[in-house]
Amino acid sequence: MSKQKKFPNIETDRLLLRNVNDEDVDFIYKHFSDERVCEFLYDEELFTNRNDAINFVKWNKNPEEKGYNRWVIIKKGAKQEPIGTCGYDNWDRMNNIAEIGYDLWHEYWGQGYMKEALIRAIESGFKHMNLNRINAYVALENDNSIKLLEKLGFVNEGVYRDKHLFRGSYYDHYSFSLLKRDWKHS
Secondary structure, eight states: OOOOOSSOOEEOSSEEEEEOOGGGHHHHHHHHTOTTTTTTOTTSOOOOSHHHHHHHHHHHSOHHHHSOOOEEEEEOSSSOEEEEEEEEEEEETTTTEEEEEEEEOGGGTTSSHHHHHHHHHHHHHHHHSOOSEEEEEEETTOHHHHHHHHHTTOEEEEEEEEEEEETTEEEEEEEEEEEGGGOOOO
């Protein structure tokens, strides 16, 4: 009998979410070297070469062994186009808490793709990782991400001061959380 995967591939009406692999290097490089995509990502510099993307893929491969993941969000259709990523990090197995992160290619903003992906990623976290709490940290200026988390039922618990040191400055972030008992989309 095989052990249940903590980070299975996921399918929605319009999307496939699959764990990042070597075939994603070119997309990952394009994605994380784009200033619009990375505008509020204060935990990482823009990618400047393919090695940055290769290292990202290597870091996130084999999620079952590592206990964190990154799904590539693929828009269904003839082209099977990657349009973003999302996944879990900082998994506290003792307390059943993990942090979710996400990013979307700018041409797809405002079309409901990230909400669709996160609903299923959240369901997967509660079911497969046995999470009780999901944390999300958002730059104070990232209004679209704040609205998305609120639509999904996350609660803004206040400001996490000086969360990231980025290019010589510290950046505050809102600290959001979603508890399993409060999840309404399942």
